[in-house]
Amino acid sequence: MTAPTTPLRANDHHQANDIEEAERAHLTAVLGQVRVAVARSGALAARTEESHREAGAQLAASRGELAPEEAHLSAFELNRLDAQAAVAARSHRRLEKLLASPYFARVDFLDGDDAAARGAGADPDASAGPDAGGTVPGGGAPEVTYIGRFAFTWENKAVVSDWRSPVAALFYDFEPGPAAFQAPAGERRGTLVRKRQVAVEVGRLVYAVDSSSSVRDEVLAQALSRSSDAKMHDIVASIQREQNAVIRDEAPGTLVIQGVAGSGKTSIALHRVAYLLYRQKERLSSQSVAILSPSRVFSDYISGVLPELGEEPVRSWSLHELASLLLEGIAKVAPARSFADEADAVRAERAQVKGTEKFAQSLAAWLDGQLAAGGALFEPHDLPVGGDVAEAAWLAERFSAYAPVPFEERLDLVAGDALELAHGKTFGRYAHAMPTRRELRSRLLRMMRAKNPLALYRRFLADTGRSALLKMAARGTVEWEDSFPLVLCAWAFRGADGFAAAAPVRHLVIDEMQDLSPAAHEAVSRLFRCDKTLLGDANQLVDGRVAAPPETVAAHYPGARVVRLMTSYRSTFEITELARRVLPVGGLVAVERHGEDPRFVRCGDTAGMLAAVGAAVGRWRAAGRRTLGIIAKSDFLAARYAELIGRVHEVALITDETDTYPGGIVVTSVRLAKGLEFDEAVLLDADGRQYATEADRHLLYVALTRAMHGLTILYRDEPSPFLVDVPRG
Numbered sequence: 001m002t003a004p005t006t007p008l009r010a011n012d013h014h015q016a017n018d019i020e021e022a023e024r025a026h027l028t029a030v031l032g033q034v035r036v037a038v039a040r041s042g043a044l045a046a047r048t049e050e051s052h053r054e055a056g057a058q059l060a061a062s063r064g065e066l067a068p069e070e071a072h073l074s075a076f077e078l079n080r081l082d083a084q085a086a087v088a089a090r091s092h093r094r095l096e097k098l099l100a101s102p103y104f105a106r107v108d109f110l111d112g113d114d115a116a117a118r119g120a121g122a123d124p125d126a127s128a129g130p131d132a133g134g135t136v137p138g139g140g141a142p143e144v145t146y147i148g149r150f151a152f153t154w155e156n157k158a159v160v161s162d163w164r165s166p167v168a169a170l171f172y173d174f175e176p177g178p179a180a181f182q183a184p185a186g187e188r189r190g191t192l193v194r195k196r197q198v199a200v201e202v203g204r205l206v207y208a209v210d211s212s213s214s215v216r217d218e219v220l221a222q223a224l225s226r227s228s229d230a231k232m233h234d235i236v237a238s239i240q241r242e243q244n245a246v247i248r249d250e251a252p253g254t255l256v257i258q259g260v261a262g263s264g265k266t267s268i269a270l271h272r273v274a275y276l277l278y279r280q281k282e283r284l285s286s287q288s289v290a291i292l293s294p295s296r297v298f299s300d301y302i303s304g305v306l307p308e309l310g311e312e313p314v315r316s317w318s319l320h321e322l323a324s325l326l327l328e329g330i331a332k333v334a335p336a337r338s339f340a341d342e343a344d345a346v347r348a349e350r351a352q353v354k355g356t357e358k359f360a361q362s363l364a365a366w367l368d369g370q371l372a373a374g375g376a377l378f379e380p381h382d383l384p385v386g387g388d389v390a391e392a393a394w395l396a397e398r399f400s401a402y403a404p405v406p407f408e409e410r411l412d413l414v415a416g417d418a419l420e421l422a423h424g425k426t427f428g429r430y431a432h433a434m435p436t437r438r439e440l441r442s443r444l445l446r447m448m449r450a451k452n453p454l455a456l457y458r459r460f461l462a463d464t465g466r467s468a469l470l471k472m473a474a475r476g477t478v479e480w481e482d483s484f485p486l487v488l489c490a491w492a493f494r495g496a497d498g499f500a501a502a503a504p505v506r507h508l509v510i511d512e513m514q515d516l517s518p519a520a521h522e523a524v525s526r527l528f529r530c531d532k533t534l535l536g537d538a539n540q541l542v543d544g545r546v547a548a549p550p551e552t553v554a555a556h557y558p559g560a561r562v563v564r565l566m567t568s569y570r571s572t573f574e575i576t577e578l579a580r581r582v583l584p585v586g587g588l589v590a591v592e593r594h595g596e597d598p599r600f601v602r603c604g605d606t607a608g609m610l611a612a613v614g615a616a617v618g619r620w621r622a623a624g625r626r627t628l629g630i631i632a633k634s635d636f637l638a639a640r641y642a643e644l645i646g647r648v649h650e651v652a653l654i655t656d657e658t659d660t661y662p663g664g665i666v667v668t669s670v671r672l673a674k675g676l677e678f679d680e681a682v683l684l685d686a687d688g689r690q691y692a693t694e695a696d697r698h699l700l701y702v703a704l705t706r707a708m709h710g711l712t713i714l715y716r717d718e719p720s721p722f723l724v725d726v727p728r729g
């Protein structure tokens, strides 16, 4: 990292040196304290770990000799020590991270009353020195706060404040001048006297600059021009104001974030999780947050961010993993088939119908109708209960009375009523012949016209003239597109509380929300009753569906709020401009970071394509970049190319089964590249044969927007019509 090159003002050179000198001295002092704290916390972590181990060994040795209550107590003590050891280890790890970079910013704030009384403005020159925090005309020192990834306290004094603390909002939301933040005791108004970027790497001060908007633009540009990695990184030092508003939005319910490609949605969602974990400690823990992401490789790619921010990793599911989990004991789920690979037109048609809003809405309405009083699924007949008979009409009336309770619970309630009635009528004479509630419930279940979720789904399809839509992929295995409709049917039986996977989740993050079919949104909305953050881009569709505005997605989540992010940060201006011409996105703002123009290469045939790939690999190596994504339209083509390219270069193919993002050179389909980013991208076969339809236009948009710094577009004879009005070299 180098210091921003923004010209400083007249006497700035001296001032800059003064600032750096003072900040260097401050850093040395803080690092000294952190070093002592690391040594202490290391010793504490070792001691607690040792106590835990000893207690475990003792418990194991005395097993069998302890009375049950003693054993219970020891186990309890062991758990306590275990938790203590985990806390100590975590705090030690955090402190160790502080050694490399204890903070990244500093704000000097003068409370409103003081500022008003002394007529103080935002005048950083009035400072007595960077370390002291300076004085303002008329005296009175502003409160100086250093902001880092985690808080650090020394002798009961806050040395570094967490980026999520209320005071840190000053750094993200205000320029020097009038400012305010929400302190625990209420709003504090006053003046932000100074805002400073302080870059520290490996314990050394790289630069310290008082921040104006041009400095911050450059700090951002620098962050964006770095080389990409096999893991996504935190962006705490350069979160933008519009992003901060989303991260710190604490209103309950569902937040839907529609953002253009590269607007930082995934980064924001992860920072938001870290923020909520910090702010809502008593309500949320890493065990109660879950992230739904498009693929396993994506889960791996984002897995480093929360630990970087000092939080434990949270549970993460791919969409397929979640569907399989929710359908455990009901059906297996066939893998999703990529639309770009689909050769079976009938199957594609089936999938297309099940991906529509209309299908989801008709299923949801049909299920609601069946669950409502008067639903026609329960066809009771007289039922002997002990010495009594529960009459069909009475059973039907009880069943209706409990509407809209889910079927399983409702049958249980009716069974309970029938037992109570029979006991009452027979005065206990038939106690020996009384069935259990459970037995009665299964007899009642036999009176349902659909006895399980799959039968219910079949009945829905039959009732609405769509029976041809269901083809089992194999025995007991449904096609991917049937999985969430089937989850909805399971929900009608069990209700939201009947899914072990959903129950512990108190905040659900759904990344790439456009990947979820309307039926999937409806199912997730009904099963997960917790707060949710959804994020995605309606333009990044990779399954052939028609783009729907985020409001359509939000309509599945009662009371959901929608925010839009329009600035694209990932790619250079030149790449974003090209993407914008392929798919005009109204309101998109390309961040001003320039690079070379995308390169277009006519290749003629496969041999020419491979030669051009070789040249692109050579250029990428020479540039010293870390990741190169070679992107084919379909999974099938990606596999073929990986084999061919792999004969010359070391490459990794990304498939649905890939669970670690390898970095280096990867070959992948557009579908699996979505959400990822590469220093440079090479698009294979970007011609009219491959990219011709509207659905293909969206694929092309996704592929182009994966590139951060460089883009090479290879085509055989003529480029795709979506690229033709683009100037070519």
Ligand SMILES: Nc1ncnc2c1ncn2[C@@H]1O[C@H](COP(=O)(O)OP(=O)(O)OP(=O)(O)O)[C@@H](O)[C@H]1O
Residues within 6 Å of the ligand: 220, 223, 224, 233, 235, 238, 239, 240, 243, 259, 260, 261, 262, 263, 264, 265, 266, 267, 268, 536, 537, 540, 569, 570, 674, 675, 676, 677, 705
């Ligand atoms: N404020 C920021 N400071 C530094 N880097 C940022 C900032 N915002 C976004 N970025 C970077 O921009 C890139 C895109 O971010 P991210 O992947 O979160 O975007 P996205 O909206 O989820 O993208 P897509 O929808 O295209 O997959 C990442 O490299 C991220 O680090």
